[in-house]
Amino acid sequence: MKNVLKILPAATLAVGLALSVTPAMAQQAAPKAAAPAQKASPAAIAAAKEILQIKNASGMYAGAVPGMVEKTKIALIQQNLNYQKDLNEVAPIVAQQLAGRQSEIGDGMAQIYANEFTEQELKDLVTFYKSPLGKKLIEAEPRAIGASMAFMNSWAHEFAETVMGAFRAEMRKRGKEV
Template sequence: MIAICIALLAIGVARAETSSPAAMDAARSLAVTLKVADQYKSLLPGILLRLRPTLSQDRPEIERDFDAAMPAILEANQSKYSTSMIEGAAALYAKIFSTDELRAIDAFYRSPAGQKYIEKSHELSEINQKVSDEISREAADEMKERITQSLREKGHKL
């Protein structure tokens, strides 16, 4: 997820210059509607927690100071990078969609159904991942059985 955010920033900011002002305005509106900044903000604690072992070196005194510094660092970075995330996402959206398409997508996500979709999207992603994992396991088991049977029919001992 972090890599996607970084790529989004790098690609989006570089391409912002090629989109029309109207497309960028529509794309920014969509990025705000989609709560891109909030999605980024939710990643920050994980980023910091992954840094903790490296920086603290399993030293309790550093861990305490690290933990104490986390809220201020999170606050500073949330506001600092939220605008960048919106601009990066907007540039990407404006590159892919026309101004009219952006407005239509934004209108959907501002609707009650769109807002519910945004609200439930994380839960849906988790459920879809679980379903996908289960189906993949079943498919792997079935394919393994068929390949094993085929190989045994060819005289291989497995």
């Protein structure tokens, strides 16, 4: 029960944030969904790829192929316990056959950036990320995001205790202990 109470505040906060952002995102996405996506210029795609390279975005998905192969292997083993040896032997073969396919993620991300920003905006972003402030942002942002997440988790834990106290107080007024 204590484990659930430790996870509950962060999960509740995450769900709450997701639900509060979803309507705004849906409203923003609606006009774009109605209009067909235009084919970005090769220069825009190149600038988007440069931004992703500068930000080391490939680090996010470098292990996507082996990870998916492993996940699929585990699922197949759970469904076919008698084939465990064979599936363990086949997994490296499948991984080798599909090696490099994670580049499709990078290509897709570049296309998304190129659809979201004009060619000039992308070039300006490249210039920015190469500037001292841009380099500092790239270096410091992961720490800032990590610290922000830690703060949110801490806040959620403390706030969950406050909410629990408020519930208990209100229930005591009704003569019930929770």
